[in-house]
Amino acid sequence: MSAPVREPSRADSPPAITGASVRPGDRNFRFLTTWSGILVLVILATIAAFLVWKSIPSLTTDSVNPLTYQAWAPDADPPAWGMSVLIFGTLWTSVIAMVIAVPIGIGAALFIAFYAPPRLATGLGFFVDLLAAVPSIIFGLWGLYNFMPQVVPFSEWLATYLGWIPIFSNEKELYTKSIMIAGMVLAIMILPTVSAISREVFLQVPKGHIEAALALGATRWEMVRMAVFPFSRPGMISAAMLGLGRALGETIAVALILSAVFEINWQITEPGGNSVAPNIALKWGEAGANGRSALIATGLILFFITLIVNMTARWMVNRRKDFSGAN
Amino acid sequence: MTNADTHVGTAAETPGPSGATAQEARLPYRIEIKDLNIYYGDFLAVEKVNLAIEQRSVMAFIGPSGCGKSTVLRTLDRMHEVTPGARVEGQVLLDGQDIYAPNVDPVLVRRTIGMVFQRPNPFPTMSIYENVVAGLKLQKDGRHRGRAMDDIVEQSLRGANLWEEVKDRLSKPGAGLSGGQQQRLCIARAIAIQPEVLLMDEPASALDSISTLAIEDLIRELKSQYTIIIVTHNMQQAHRIADNTAFFNLAGVGQPGHLIESGPTHVMFNNPKNQQTIDYIQGRFG
Amino acid sequence: MGDATNDPRVPEGTVVLTASGAGGPGGPTAGTLDVDPDRLTGRRLPRYAAWVCLAVTVAVGVLVRITGITIIGLADWVVALAASFIGYTAWTLVVEGRRHAVDRLATTAIYAAAAAALVPLFWILITLVVKGFSVLSWDFLTSTMRNVNPRAEGGGVAHAIVGTLEQVAIAAVISVPVGILTAVYLVEYGRGRLAKAISFFVDVMTGIPSIVAGMFIYTFWILTLGFPTSGLAAGLALSILMVPVVIRATEEILKIVPNELREGALALGVPKYKVILRIVLPTAISGIITGVMLAVARVTGETAPLLLTTFLAQDMNGNPFSGNQASLPVFIWDQIQRGTTASLDRAWGGALVLIIIVMIFYAGARVLAAIYAPKKV
Incomplete structure (x- = not known):
């Protein structure tokens, strides 16, 4: 049965094909990769478990409702702190960022995909990606010392002429370090995310749809509305959601630009407001044990909000894959 | 294992190897397929195949698209199971040894049975030389070194009728060759590991007619040393190069494929017994 | 001849040649004469439209700057851009019709979005280069902040x-x-x-x-x-x-x-x-x-x-x-x-x-x- 040496006369000796059905090299390598994947699961489980565990002490000793209370004194006796201000500020700055970044990002993506000559489109795509490479500390530095002084006149104009709209009103007559300026800097930071993903989605629109629309005599904008938007709507929404995910978690730029006042502030042109991630960065150093536990609790909430946003985005992308008919 | 000489019938008929070559000394069967059912997950793709293939001959699998001829071919060197969820029932005997027995190493089976694919697939990171010896190098037996390796490269490339065309640029990337040259490089790569059997899955379907003729000439030469099983959708090609032909068909979409009839090629093409074979050969469908 | 060109099966504007064409007065040209000269070129804005807009922008800007008369406190350049934008759209609407006006509007908005995406990038990069290079020196790259008063000059990264x-x-x-x-x-x-x-x-x-x-x-x-x-x-x-x-x-x-x-x-x-x-x-x-x-x-x-x-x-x-x-x-x-x-x-x-x-x-x-x-x- 066993014939390790191959005879010239092939008919006589059956080939040697028996052996371990799983080779040691295969087994070891598979083991290594599988455990590497499991390690990722373990790390994530540790992070989640640890954050929950470490946030429990401050949540149980809080003398007020930690979700609704509007002040931050976790190291006082008794501890009194709440995260409503922080969550409000995070959401409010992110909403402003979205209102600005989504139309501009999608417009820039449309320009690159359908309007610009190919060479210009490549260059432009590269530059937009380059914007994504700028570290957030640099956005903060530039936002504070270069961008903000240029926006203040605009804020004044908004408060003067559109002040009858509640969010633009400004009783303090101060226009720096406002929610709007923080939101605008966030918008610039998430612009490349929104634009790059939308561009990818636009480039996947089947050529046939586009040519069919143009062949029917549609103008370019009608082609975009008839052929491009219906196909890419889920992708555009998910681009916006991923941008939102980035805006929600941004720390340093907002910490530098927004003046940290612990109050719910709807007026976007006035200084003041707060946000989850910057609050952690600013308060961590001086916080006591319970203070850190409370900060961890806010970080946990931020993690969950980001998670829901990101999951929604991915779900929409995957759903599109299922019935887009693109392939 | 005692059934090396067992005569195995086919689904429709029982054509022996004796028909055309009665006078010659009978060679034992190289491969026998017994009651083979092939599944993708729960889907039965091919049902109850029984077939015997002689050594040093060319066997062609023909049939309409989706009839399972490529699937059967891939079970012969255990490449079928590479697809997730794919499995087989039944036996495939290689010189009497069941390659699906529990103690068989599929890697060793694939070293004994080489395979050439529909689309040429030279390794893009390797030169022509490295492509030819890729199998030997990656099999990790340090038997071949230096000059021995050079000899194997030359023999294999000569065997694949490619040596004269590439001997001056062995260190150039394999991906830079033409489609027909790439396919012959893949054949050289397959024969460099000295297999007993060569499986070819529509090896010429992606090539132009001149390259196709070159591959067919090569197959006729190779059969003096190898048992060759080739899947083709081109009946003229089967007629030109195959000693024996097996016809597969399926009743309809979603139905399993079956082996309808097999036998010496000239019988299959001139005197088929099954009505489905007659219809297919005469071009009524497929 | 006339019957043939009115035949609904014959596409409008097709030159119809018939056997009687040579005999009938004006026959061979009858088909072509019916064609609307703007059928393919359409009613489009003249080529100098963009220059007119630019001129309007500059003129309005200068006017606002000199007279100081403006609408709800907007900056001169904003008024100028808005004026030429509105004028341009209205012009398209009159000459080319609603569909093309919308198309031009969308095109302008998309070009503006692309520009708006690039402005902050170049603003940041230029600021960085200008402010950064005035500081950058071999000394800055090779020294630390040790024994440097962080509020005073000196030190490095x-x-x-x-x-x-x-x-x-x-x-x-x-x-x-x-x-x-x-x-x-x-x-x-x-x-x-x-x-x-x-x-x-x-x-x-x-x-x-x-x-x-x-x-x-x-x-x-x-x-x-x-x-x-x-x-x-x-x-x-x-x-x-x-x-x-x-x-x-x-x-x-x-x-x-x-x-x-x-x-x-x-x-x-x-x-x-x-x-x-x-x-x-x-x-x-x-x-x-x-x-x-x-x-x-x-x-x-x-x-x-x-x-x-x-x-x-x-x-x-x-x-x-x-x-x-x-x-x-x-x-x-x-x-x-x-x-x-x-x-x-x-x-x-x-x-x-x-x-x-x-x-x-x-x-x-x-x-x-x-x-x-x-x-x-």
């Missing part, structure tokens, strides 16, 4: 450069193997529930806010396990952010390695792990390197996790395993907080050095990708 490079290197040393191996598992082996779970939680991990990663490492590594604050702790925090990026990038690349290559190698009797190590990964290496370098570039600029894990040092600390260590982002953060002219200059200098390092990683990604890409000739 040498310690921060060393810290950043070491922390990013630690993050890469941890994340690259874990990321690539996990991606290999997901693409080459992963089936069933475990693979689905890993894939899902990699997505979850992608969404971890960077400050949360820092908080976790601080409480877990430093408070609970009792390790000292160090560059290593910072590297660990960065690797939490980097691992999912490396996994996703590698996964995307491995998925586009053609299956034929795997099958071709398996059919040669090569064991699967060698197929992966010697065929699949080398084929994909150029894309993997790009993905890794982009991930490195991304974490290089992270500030928040470093603030919580390694704080800041004013002196050089070459040992990433013990003691506080500076890094460029935290250096910039610290200098901004000091708020003096000298410290802000240093912040800009540090920012320029940081972006140069990030750009080197980006450029390196392109160069390495080109070197390792499979060659055709």
Whole structure:
């Protein structure tokens, strides 16, 4: 049965094909990769478990409702702190960022995909990606010392002429370090995310749809509305959601630009407001044990909000894959 | 294992190897397929195949698209199971040894049975030389070194009728060759590991007619040393190069494929017994 | 003749030649004469339309500037742009009709969006270069903040450069193997529930806010396990952010390695792990390197996790395993907080050095990708 040496006369000796059905090299390598994947699961489980565990002490000793209370004194006796201000500020700055970044990002993506000559489109795509490479500390530095002084006149104009709209009103007559300026800097930071993903989605629109629309005599904008938007709507929404995910978690730029006042502030042109991630960065150093536990609790909430946003985005992308008919 | 000489019938008929070559000394069967059912997950793709293939001959699998001829071919060197969820029932005997027995190493089976694919697939990171010896190098037996390796490269490339065309640029990337040259490089790569059997899955379907003729000439030469099983959708090609032909068909979409009839090629093409074979050969469908 | 051109089956404007054409007066030209001369060219704005708009913009701008008369306090250039924009749209509406007016409106908006996306980029880059280069000197690159009054002039970023490079290197040393191996598992082996779970939680991990990663490492590594604050702790925090990026990038690349290559190698009797190590990964290496370098570039600029894990040092600390260590982002953060002219200059200098390092990683990604890409000739 066993014939390790191959005879010239092939008919006589059956080939040697028996052996371990799983080779040691295969087994070891598979083991290594599988455990590497499991390690990722373990790390994530540790992070989640640890954050929950470490946030429990401050949540149980809080003398007020930690979700609704509007002040931050976790190291006082008794501890009194709440995260409503922080969550409000995070959401409010992110909403402003979205209102600005989504139309501009999608417009820039449309320009690159359908309007610009190919060479210009490549260059432009590269530059937009380059914007994504700028570290957030640099956005903060530039936002504070270069961008903000240029926006203040605009804020004044908004408060003067559109002040009858509640969010633009400004009783303090101060226009720096406002929610709007923080939101605008966030918008610039998430612009490349929104634009790059939308561009990818636009480039996947089947050529046939586009040519069919143009062949029917549609103008370019009608082609975009008839052929491009219906196909890419889920992708555009998910681009916006991923941008939102980035805006929600941004720390340093907002910490530098927004003046940290612990109050719910709807007026976007006035200084003041707060946000989850910057609050952690600013308060961590001086916080006591319970203070850190409370900060961890806010970080946990931020993690969950980001998670829901990101999951929604991915779900929409995957759903599109299922019935887009693109392939 | 005692059934090396067992005569195995086919689904429709029982054509022996004796028909055309009665006078010659009978060679034992190289491969026998017994009651083979092939599944993708729960889907039965091919049902109850029984077939015997002689050594040093060319066997062609023909049939309409989706009839399972490529699937059967891939079970012969255990490449079928590479697809997730794919499995087989039944036996495939290689010189009497069941390659699906529990103690068989599929890697060793694939070293004994080489395979050439529909689309040429030279390794893009390797030169022509490295492509030819890729199998030997990656099999990790340090038997071949230096000059021995050079000899194997030359023999294999000569065997694949490619040596004269590439001997001056062995260190150039394999991906830079033409489609027909790439396919012959893949054949050289397959024969460099000295297999007993060569499986070819529509090896010429992606090539132009001149390259196709070159591959067919090569197959006729190779059969003096190898048992060759080739899947083709081109009946003229089967007629030109195959000693024996097996016809597969399926009743309809979603139905399993079956082996309808097999036998010496000239019988299959001139005197088929099954009505489905007659219809297919005469071009009524497929 | 007339009957033929009115025949609904004959497309409008077709030149119809009949046997009687030669005999009938004016016959051969009858068909062409019926054609509307604007049928293909349409009613379009004249070519000089854009110049007219530009002229209107300048004129209105100058007018507002000189007279000081404006609408609800808008700046002169805003009024000028708005005036020419409204005028242009109205002109199109009258001449070309509603559909084309909407199209021009949309085109203008899309061009404006593209411009608006580029303005901040160039604004930031120019500011960085102008402010940064005035600070940048050999001295700035090679000295630390040791014995330098942080509010006064002098000092440099040498310690921060060393810290950043070491922390990013630690993050890469941890994340690259874990990321690539996990991606290999997901693409080459992963089936069933475990693979689905890993894939899902990699997505979850992608969404971890960077400050949360820092908080976790601080409480877990430093408070609970009792390790000292160090560059290593910072590297660990960065690797939490980097691992999912490396996994996703590698996964995307491995998925586009053609299956034929795997099958071709398996059919040669090569064991699967060698197929992966010697065929699949080398084929994909150029894309993997790009993905890794982009991930490195991304974490290089992270500030928040470093603030919580390694704080800041004013002196050089070459040992990433013990003691506080500076890094460029935290250096910039610290200098901004000091708020003096000298410290802000240093912040800009540090920012320029940081972006140069990030750009080197980006450029390196392109160069390495080109070197390792499979060659055709």
